[in-house]
Amino acid sequence: MFPTKKVQSLIGSKIQVEMKGPLRHVLEGTLNSVDDYLNIHLQETVEVVNGKRMRSLGSVVLRGNNIIMIRPVE
Amino acid sequence: MFPTKKVQSLIGSKIQVEMKGPLRHVLEGTLNSVDDYLNIHLQETVEVVNGKRMRSLGSVVLRGNNIIMIRPVE
Amino acid sequence: MFPTKKVQSLIGSKIQVEMKGPLRHVLEGTLNSVDDYLNIHLQETVEVVNGKRMRSLGSVVLRGNNIIMIRPVE
Amino acid sequence: MFPTKKVQSLIGSKIQVEMKGPLRHVLEGTLNSVDDYLNIHLQETVEVVNGKRMRSLGSVVLRGNNIIMIRPVE
Amino acid sequence: MFPTKKVQSLIGSKIQVEMKGPLRHVLEGTLNSVDDYLNIHLQETVEVVNGKRMRSLGSVVLRGNNIIMIRPVE
Amino acid sequence: MFPTKKVQSLIGSKIQVEMKGPLRHVLEGTLNSVDDYLNIHLQETVEVVNGKRMRSLGSVVLRGNNIIMIRPVE
Numbered sequence: 510m511f512p513t514k515k516v517q518s519l520i521g522s523k524i525q526v527e528m529k530g531p532l533r534h535v536l537e538g539t540l541n542s543v544d545d546y547l548n549i550h551l552q553e554t555v556e557v558v559n560g561k562r563m564r565s566l567g568s569v570v571l572r573g574n575n576i577i578m579i580r581p582v583e
Numbered sequence: 584m585f586p587t588k589k590v591q592s593l594i595g596s597k598i599q600v601e602m603k604g605p606l607r608h609v610l611e612g613t614l615n616s617v618d619d620y621l622n623i624h625l626q627e628t629v630e631v632v633n634g635k636r637m638r639s640l641g642s643v644v645l646r647g648n649n650i651i652m653i654r655p656v657e
Numbered sequence: 658m659f660p661t662k663k664v665q666s667l668i669g670s671k672i673q674v675e676m677k678g679p680l681r682h683v684l685e686g687t688l689n690s691v692d693d694y695l696n697i698h699l700q701e702t703v704e705v706v707n708g709k710r711m712r713s714l715g716s717v718v719l720r721g722n723n724i725i726m727i728r729p730v731e
Numbered sequence: 732m733f734p735t736k737k738v739q740s741l742i743g744s745k746i747q748v749e750m751k752g753p754l755r756h757v758l759e760g761t762l763n764s765v766d767d768y769l770n771i772h773l774q775e776t777v778e779v780v781n782g783k784r785m786r787s788l789g790s791v792v793l794r795g796n797n798i799i800m801i802r803p804v805e
Numbered sequence: 806m807f808p809t810k811k812v813q814s815l816i817g818s819k820i821q822v823e824m825k826g827p828l829r830h831v832l833e834g835t836l837n838s839v840d841d842y843l844n845i846h847l848q849e850t851v852e853v854v855n856g857k858r859m860r861s862l863g864s865v866v867l868r869g870n871n872i873i874m875i876r877p878v879e
Numbered sequence: 880m881f882p883t884k885k886v887q888s889l890i891g892s893k894i895q896v897e898m899k900g901p902l903r904h905v906l907e908g909t910l911n912s913v914d915d916y917l918n919i920h921l922q923e924t925v926e927v928v929n930g931k932r933m934r935s936l937g938s939v940v941l942r943g944n945n946i947i948m949i950r951p952v953e
Binding site: 826837845862864868871 | 880882885886917943944945946948949950953
Binding site: 576 | 750751752753756758763764765766770771772788789790791792793794796797
């Protein structure tokens with residue numbers, strides 16, 4: 510399955526998205542939508558920095574080009 | 584709702600925009616406009632670095648590709 | 658006003674442009690021109706690093722994708 | 732062979748993908764698919780940070796523009 | 806003059822190009838050519854890191870999206 | 880010669896490619912192919928970090944947008 514199709518197949522599921530930056534910055538939430546640039550709309554989002562749960566963020570939009578890795582939460 | 588549509592739905596509302604960089608660099612303001620690249624025009628902007636309110640910046644334009652995360656301020 | 662239109666409206670005015678990088682790297686000058694990618698041509702530019710005026714640089718071209726934030730100097 | 736064709740020729744094989752970031756962040760897995768932007772879908776992925784095997788991640792999608800280097804595991 | 810036209814007007818002249826990175830990484834040389842992405846071909850290039858002349862590099866190609874700033878050497 | 884043409888003229892030759900990152904990360908090898916985005920396929924690649932030869936890597940693909948500088952090895 511193509512990379513963007515793989516991500517689209519996860520809509521409605523819980524995913525982890527690792528963002529670019531000086532720390533390990535991960536957003537975990539339910540995938541609401543994704544476009545061709547891998548811009549992502551997450552809901553019920555929790556922020557995890559260096560492995561520690563930091564904040565509940567609700568609804569967030571992530572810019573695709575600053576995403577390192579997307580994966581399903583099993 | 585698609586990620587860019589989600590951001591467009593926030594026009595006129597207060598949002599937080601986290602930018603790329605060595606520090607946690609957040610701009611909080613009223614969303615005036617956004618384009619397809621997620622370039623953003625904020626008004627009545629306040630700069631928050633590592634959680635501390637630093638400066639009132641008025642009107643600012645943020646380059647879309649350097650945005651990590653956009654979220655409504657609840 | 659759309660983000661790029663907002664920047665175009667500042668041609669001839671003094672602006673501050675914050676660039677990506679490990680330090681707070683700001684260029685302050687008169688906006689000569691800007692294109693759709695937010696590439697910027699500044700004149701009478703002064704470089705400000707971590708809040709200190711460093712150098713007078715004259716005419717410079719800034720690459721749009723490495724711009725964090727653009728704002729008018731009031 | 733063109734760079735993207737070279738990567739396509741590795742589908743079904745084990746590859747290493749080095750990502751952008753402050754640490755040496757490598758994902759090793761079986762290449763499931765790749766698109767024109769070098770977005771990559773890996774399976775049976777293992778994460779290697781600074782040369783140490785960290786985690787088994789299963790299925791992951793990597794954003795092409797944050798890839799430094801791709802190479803076959805011999 | 807538009808930003809890319811400004812750079813094209815410097816062909817044959819000596820310019821300084823500041824690159825993205827953890828150090829102040831500047832390449833100084835004669836501008837041979839530039840394209841629409843601001844990819845740059847320099848000749849008789851000297852590398853300047855944190856203000857110190859490091860190496861003579863001859864002919865180099867610089868990737869446009871990793872350029873912070875271009876300016877004429879007066 | 881245009882920047883991308885200059886790089887194409889080096890096919891079959893030994894080149895050095897400096898990549899983005901916290902360290903001086905250089906790949907030296909024989910240029911097999913290059914596309915319009917400056918994605919690069921190198922063969923008989925040697926990795927050089929902070930000036931020290933680290934590893935022989937064989938065949939590698941480098942993502943164009945993460946390239947800082949390309950130059951012929953004389």
